[in-house]
Amino acid sequence: MKQRIKSTTVLAISHNGQIAIGADGQATMGNTVAKSTVKKIRKIADGKVVTGFAGSTADAFTLLERFEEKLNSHGGNVKRSAIELAKDWRTDRYLRKLEAMMIIVDKNGILNISGSGDVIEPDEEVESIGSGSMYAKSAALALKRHAPHLTAEEMVKEALTIAADICIYTNHNFMIEVL
Template identity: 75%
Template structure:
């Protein structure tokens, strides 16, 4: 059975603002299964935003577990991410999940990977999914050479650039910010 996959997610911390965005495309094999998937979620009454890529059902499972960890650790994002990563490495069921998660609050940005890693990305830019490297390269260039743009504008333009290059990324964007 062919799995449904979700694609490009990009987050940036820039000029005191956090923005995270994703395209809306989910593919099944070599065709577009849905063009308006919502891969961005706000948690903890909007204080934390997350984005996911990978197998859709696996990503939702991961997101639910992360939300449980946030509630268990009083909204401490880093602690919740580390505890989730520990569970991911040791739990037989979670180890089979094929998804990744970007999570951000007003102060930091983290990537939680399927290998149980919690990464704080360089340059305060994180990208996951099929078009991640295109979006990340565009965001790095815009952050460096167009510093007057807002975090939201950088995410939007970078995702559009990725969508122009990556066949698994579309222009149907959802972007959330924390100021």
């Protein structure tokens, strides 16, 4: 059986007017670290939109390219572009086979796009994807509730650190972007 490069943790938080998105740098193949400095966060639309991806890297880049096309054809409307991508992802024979997820952030908020056709706006302005996502999301929610003095960037860094301390598929090589 062919092993795929996968596994990661991506986390986005909106807090006190700041939106931060971060990811670790680990990619695994089976139960082996394939690379520890993968950049899973990308700025697009002249830095107005930031995306994070989890899953198969090639699949994620395919989705990122498709999202950028949608963004260009819908005048920069992130939500509309995300919905159109999700519709294509669910119905297109080629895209349906892609194994990745995306978080997209802009000044208006956070969106999670999945291959099942979902475009999710998180209730508590915290969203995560990847193998360490539930560790990071749990930590982020606790920080939002009990450490509101922290910035969104500080919360992302601390929550990813907690996830990396627990999840074997998450490392401490973080990339964090702030809007």
